[in-house]
Amino acid sequence: MITEVSILPIQSVYSIDNHIITATVLNEEPLLMKFDRVLSDEECQALIDSAASRLEKSKLANKEVSQIRTSSGMFFDENESPLITIIENRISSLMHVPIVHAEGLQVLKYEPGQEFKEHYDFFGSNNPSSDNNRMSTLIIYLNDVEEGGETTFPSLEITVKPVKGSAVYFEYFYSNQALNELTLHSGKPVIRGEKWVTTQWMRKQRIREC
């Protein structure tokens, strides 16, 4: 039985700026969805190309290089190029959250052996960022991974395989904290090939000017 309202209106097809995005519900509460063809192959490659020279070893919120996330990453500035603006606006429409609630788009690159261990995307109550906490996540896969690199949700027993241009969505804006905690997830180690993702986090309140 579903007891709380989701942020996203659940549909099997979303039509956004001439892109037909098909959706599959993987779990109803907390809502976990998979989207196909959020980005075109050209858009995926353009994001990889513009991120590649700007990657740094991933840091956690406390700025320490961590063993939780061994990938390298970067953040695009808000609206930093026409491509970023188009993608940010498409994502905002898809996630049903105004763009002013969006953090800058993050890109992560994983090489074989690199992973993102189990974590929540929302901030704990002792983190100052929890005053305007995150409420939903969209992870878009920018390439096909030869082996490994799945995103897994151990409490829900759900695993999503990276497919270029497709995405996994989940939200954790429930009044029942136990539902939010079911969104624990990890990026499994890449075994062969590279894995590139772009992640959009949405905040509960405005975080940018426009």
Ligand SMILES: O=C(O)CCC(=O)C(=O)O
């Ligand atoms: O790479 C993945 O599959 C997970 C990424 C992730 O959890 C995040 O960016 O918060």
Ligand SMILES: [Fe+2]
């Ligand atoms: Fe995450």
